[in-house]
Amino acid sequence: MTEQKSATAAPKPRRGDDPLGTNSEIGRKLREYYQDLMSDDVPDRFTDLLSKLEHAEASKDKDGDAQ
Template sequence: MKEMSKKQMADAASRHRNGDGNPLGANSEIARKLKQYYDELVSDHVPDRFAQLLSQLEQTEPAQKKD
């Protein structure tokens, strides 16, 4: 197995310290923003009217299954 030169090792360490060694590369920023957006979306409050409609739907589903 080929050994890394001192310069190659220093370059790799520098990339790692700077965050450039991330396996996703430029996609890591996209992944971070998507996760942030998803977390915000999941934590949003469900409007009362929407919750009422979901409740009504859940109540009518069992009645429809009996038919």
């Protein structure tokens, strides 16, 4: 009886091949996407909303300390 290889078995990496294969490409693309997101400017409207939230939280903390 001959041994058959499963169709789902990953091929053994050859010397010099990337051992992560497709995962390396996915990782590279994710890093590239993340870098693009980090380099984008934050819209002024979003910055204003964050500022209002920080101000509201600071006011709430001050009111809570006075009680």
